[in-house]
Amino acid sequence: MTMEKAVLVVVLTLMVLAPQGLSKGYVEYEEDYYYEAEGGDYEPPTFTARPQAFTVEVGQSVIIPCDVDNMGSFKLLIKKVPANGGAEKLLFAGREKITRDRRFSMDGSRVTISNARPKDAGTYYCMFGLQPPVVLRHTIDVQYAPTVRAMGRPEQHIPRGDSVTLECQAEGNPEPIIRWSRQEGPLPSGKRSEEAQSLTLEGVDRHVEGTYLCTADNGIGEAAVAAMSIIVEYPPEITTEKARIFVIVLEAVEFPVRLPDSAIVRTGEGDQVELVCLVRGRPVPEVVWTRDGLPIPNTDMMDTKLHHQQQTQHQQQDHNSHMVHSHSAHRHTLTIKHVTEKDFGAYMCIAKNSHGQKDATIQMTGLPKPPHLTSSPNGGESDTYTLTWETESYYPITEFLVKYRKTQLGTWQTNHTMVMGGSWQSISEAVDPDAELNEDTRHSMAYTLKDLEVATDYAAQVRVRNKYGWSSESETFTFSTKKALAVLQSTSTGGGARGRSALAAVTLLLAALAALM
Incomplete structure (x- = not known):
């Protein structure tokens, strides 16, 4: 095709031609280039390169091939439509560089983009402004490491029992995956991490306090992390x-x-x-x-x-x-x-x-602790019983007081309690500090009650005293003198039918005593 067959027309306008595959819009420059045939007797240029989709990471370089045959004196136009749908931009017109971005360069019919950035993603057109236009389309996808930011205050004070939802927003290409974790250890659910866009904590208490991490990762570069602290307020x-x-x-x-x-x-x-x-x-x-x-x-x-x-x-x-x-x-x-x-x-x-x-x-x-009775409730002697107890006192025990009485079953009262019989008898005795068994603050003591009745139940209480005064009374302790001897005595007093009757009565008595014990 010769210049006689076509006329170069320079149109001063804000509107660009919209060949198939391009959207209409405004460009940064007022000059647009296209050709119009006089009689149609010419051979248009053809692209030898194939349409391609390039995927690069941020910082890498990419070459856009616009290889062409039969270009003649036609001007090769390089245009870009951003991936975010912005306005079309004319980058090159023939050998003339229109863009001011130094990262773009042209060698023959190939365009090189150095140190690719996310904004370089989009569709690139190698084209001749003919009627109809001759167009070769390439796409560039620029992958980049994720960024993430917390949605909400970095430190949140939540009343105990309330619920809170933690959210973060991540950007990156490919789209990042968001995982939640807790700096202090496992999440309240017990898991080390959870994959989700948000994290809800219900019925919070102070045990869920901590710093929660929202981690965004897409396999490009380092993962991005946003931190949110939860402080639970409570009485x-x-x-x-x-x-x-x-x-x-x-x-x-x-x-x-x-x-x-x-x-x-x-x-x-x-x-x-x-x-x-x-x-x-x-x-x-x-x-x-x-x-x-x-x-x-x-x-x-x-x-x-x-x-x-x-x-x-x-x-x-x-x-x-x-x-x-x-x-x-x-x-x-x-x-x-x-x-x-x-x-x-x-x-x-x-x-x-x-x-x-x-x-x-x-x-x-400074008072001693109320004594704790440690002796067995079943006595081994018929008319004596040895009470043993322990107490705690920071200073030596100087005296003790033992109260005891016989227990006797009475009638049930209207308040469902049973009346206990027998009057209390009290015995107090000074303690020789040298004879006392003690370990640090713990004191072990004993006293033998005499002239008790055979096979009889008793109740006892103990108090102890040191230089500061008397302790409170111990809990009531019940014990009994030896009961086997009473059985033998009662069975040996009679003979014949009378003895057999006594034996039967003793058997019934033993059964009743066993039930009480």
Whole structure:
């Protein structure tokens, strides 16, 4: 085809031609190139390259082939339609570069895109603006690593019992897969991870607190992660810890003792006691201490975890303070130095936040613990019985009191209780500290009751005393003297029919006693 057979027309317009496969729209440039035949007696150019679909990753290069035969003096146009449906863009017209993007270059009839970016994805047209147009179409898919962002606040405060849904939005090519996990360990469901667009937590409590990770992965580059923290708000919760007591020996040596009863602390004069409450809550509760309902003065509210150095200096200044309140994280400690009898009483730690209030009581006393009877309920002697018991006392037991009486079945009362018979008899006796069996704070004791009746049921209660006073009474303990001897005596007193009748009566008595036991 010669220039005599065609006329090059340069049209100044914003509208481009729309050959088959191209959408109509506006371009960045006002010049568009097309050819119009005078008589139609010419041979148009033909493309020797085939349409292709290219898939590249971000950063790679791609070559768009526009190989052509019989191009003559026609101008090869290179156009792009973005994958997101934006406006058509003219990149090259013949040897003239229209785009300002330096990553695009043209060598002969081939276009090279260096360092591909996601915005380079789309449809590329090699074309001649003839009537009808000659067009070769290629597509480029640019794959890139995912990005992800949390939908919502990065830190969410949720009231206990409510539900919350965590969501994140991911982008990438190919489309990323979203997985949920928990930084602190398994998810509340027990699984290590779950694949889902969102994660719903129902009826939350403080055990679901933590940082939840939304991970987007599509196999390209590194996976993307977004973090969301869940903080569950709830009223204060308090548990008491076993007291820690420092005993002053000869005013020089100190050693710690842990008591088994966390609600009652048994101590004595001159000791140093640490009363501990473990407090949890959201928001962080304010904690105060009282004794017998009255606020305790001179407390130190410094957080030892955050202000350890300041607290150390403060405690050095307050070294002689009788009571010091300190806390580290959830552990609140009331230290009582040089305990006196006046310090005994009911200590209460009270925790309060915007969701409620909770308290716990620790009774500090010098009194012994109520005894626990350890002897067998079935006695081995006919007229004596040895009671054995254990008690806990921080100081030696100086005296005990035993109360006992016979038990006798009476009539059923209207309140469905049975009347017990017999009057109490009391025996008190001083204790020789050297003869007492004890291990640390545990004391084992015994006493033999005499002149008891044969095969008889008894009830007993025991109290013990130390330098600070009497303990509470033990639970009522029931026992009996030896019953086999009574059977033998009753069967040996008669003979013949009378003896057989006595034997039958004894048999019935044994059956009744067995039922009672």
